[in-house]
Amino acid sequence: MALRESSLDPKLASLDTVLGSGLGYSHVVQRGQTLRIVDLEGNQAVDTLFFSAADPSERYSAVDTIRAQGAVYLTTGSALLSTEGNVLLNIVADTCGRHDTLGGACAAESNQVRYALEKKYMHSCRDNFLLEIQQRRPELSKRDLTANINFFMNVPVTPEGGLDFDDGISAPGRYVEMRAESDVIVLISNCPQLNNPCNGYNPTPVRILVW
Amino acid sequence: MSDKSEDWLIQEPLRGGQMYSRVLKRGQVLRLTDLEGGAAVSALLYNADQPLERYNMPDTLKAQHIVRLTAGYVLYSDMGRVLCSVVTDTCGWHDTITGVANAALSVQKYGEGSYQVLRNDWYRNSRDNLLVELGKYGLGKRDFGASVNFFTKVVPNAAGELSWVPEHSKPGSLVELRAEMNTLVVLSNTPHPLDPAPKYTAKSVEVGVRLAGPVAADDACKKSCPENERGFLLTDAYFS
Numbered sequence: 001m002a003l004r005e006s007s008l009d010p011k012l013a014s015l016d017t018v019l020g021s022g023l024g025y026s027h028v029v030q031r032g033q034t035l036r037i038v039d040l041e042g043n044q045a046v047d048t049l050f051f052s053a054a055d056p057s058e059r060y061s062a063v064d065t066i067r068a069q070g071a072v073y074l075t076t077g078s079a080l081l082s083t084e085g086n087v088l089l090n091i092v093a094d095t096c097g098r099h100d101t102l103g104g105a106c107a108a109e110s111n112q113v114r115y116a117l118e119k120k121y122m123h124s125c126r127d128n129f130l131l132e133i134q135q136r137r138p139e140l141s142k143r144d145l146t147a148n149i150n151f152f153m154n155v156p157v158t159p160e161g162g163l164d165f166d167d168g169i170s171a172p173g174r175y176v177e178m179r180a181e182s183d184v185i186v187l188i189s190n191c192p193q194l195n196n197p198c199n200g201y202n203p204t205p206v207r208i209l210v211w
Numbered sequence: 212m213s214d215k216s217e218d219w220l221i222q223e224p225l226r227g228g229q230m231y232s233r234v235l236k237r238g239q240v241l242r243l244t245d246l247e248g249g250a251a252v253s254a255l256l257y258n259a260d261q262p263l264e265r266y267n268m269p270d271t272l273k274a275q276h277i278v279r280l281t282a283g284y285v286l287y288s289d290m291g292r293v294l295c296s297v298v299t300d301t302c303g304w305h306d307t308i309t310g311v312a313n314a315a316l317s318v319q320k321y322g323e324g325s326y327q328v329l330r331n332d333w334y335r336n337s338r339d340n341l342l343v344e345l346g347k348y349g350l351g352k353r354d355f356g357a358s359v360n361f362f363t364k365v366v367p368n369a370a371g372e373l374s375w376v377p378e379h380s381k382p383g384s385l386v387e388l389r390a391e392m393n394t395l396v397v398l399s400n401t402p403h404p405l406d407p408a409p410k411y412t413a414k415s416v417e418v419g420v421r422l423a424g425p426v427a428a429d430d431a432c433k434k435s436c437p438e439n440e441r442g443f444l445l446t447d448a449y450f451s
Contacts, residue, residue: 083355108291141353
């Protein structure tokens with residue numbers, strides 16, 4: 001846990017928007033800009049991918065990020081590495097304490113495996129990702145959807161090799177903030193999952209700010 | 212390798228530093244044997260009939276509540292289907308979360324190790340090896356996801372901090388994957404980036420392919436959790 005507050009003033013943000021649950025979103029964050037995601041009502045997973053805006057085949061890599069920092073959870077001080085080993089963003093403030101990057105995004109098909117065959121109709125993060133890139137990011141496709149970050153999501157691992165989706169450790173108003181070290185496309189799904197505690201069984205809006 | 216060598220459709224070496232790929236047909240078994248101990252074989256896997264469907268690390272981990280692979284677990288695709296099952300394992304833990312080395316990491320750790328100087332003992336790395344092999348199928352960087360790192364063990368503590376486990380894979384240890392779909396398997400046998408050995412040492416591995424028997428109703432991988440029972444149902448439905 002590396003809790004750190006930010007001194008940035010929301011009134012001075014160049015972008016300030018609220019994203020309802022179950023929606024996708026994307027935006028280009030310029031090098032030197034700071035992105036903040038606020039968990040407005042608490043325990044809301046925010047599935048997030050990053051791509052180099054200059055060459056989207058270079059993108060966030062969960063496994064390179066984990067290996068380089070020698071730890072599985074993300075928090076203040078975590079450098080979000082690309083598939084080429086470059087730092088895309090640095091997490092510079094975090095009032096939640098830890099974020100997941102092993103749990104991936106929910107999908108209709110994985111919901112069938114995890115919960116029940118009849119769950120296929122339910123809304124999912126991958127559907128959000130796919131619709132957002134189909135509509136607004138023609139440079140991306142399903143090939144580019146790899147292991148993402150789940151901000152505010154709690155997925156503890158054990159020395160015995162276990163992994164679980166647990167009750168969240170976030171709370172209303174907690175946020176995470178990261179500084180872009182190159183121009184990046186941020187692709188977000190505000191998670192609609194209703195089958196596990198990642199959203200407290202009640203998906204809620206998040207706020208996105210950029211300075 | 213086998214009691215009856217005639218059972219093997221393929222038996223060939225995977226030398227230290229080498230890459231490899233093969234379409235494993237549904238119902239075939241791929242065996243990897245760590246001949247010397249201490250090998251590290253990185254793998255990416257795809258539906259050979261539609262490579263847009265591929266091994267998905269998070270879906271594999273969360274469906275089975277694991278961060279490592281061993282016998283009884285399966286490798287899920289991103290489409291809710293089982294690409295391969297781990298039917299045999301004498302090693303106990305195969306890493307899924309720490310990726311592979313690239314050229315920069317390799318040079319930083321071991322020095323250049325160029326082909327010009329070392330010829331075919333040059334210091335190859337898994338990022339480049341896997342890209343070469345992917346290129347043979349029209350795949351590339353955008354298809355490069357989290358790998359399975361066979362024969363390596365990296366353990367998290369309660370705080371999520373990782374430790375490399377030395378001398379994890381013993382000489383002769385082996386793992387067998389049974390293909391539940393026609394699976395393109397792409398392999399690279401090069402040192403894992405967390406291996407603290409200061410000298411570049413890639414170990415000899417043997418690859419074997421044989422036919423699997425029919426998947427029994429009480430198959431250990433299928434029955435290891437309700438999620439896998441559904442995963443097998445969905446996979447069978449795909450081929451129905």
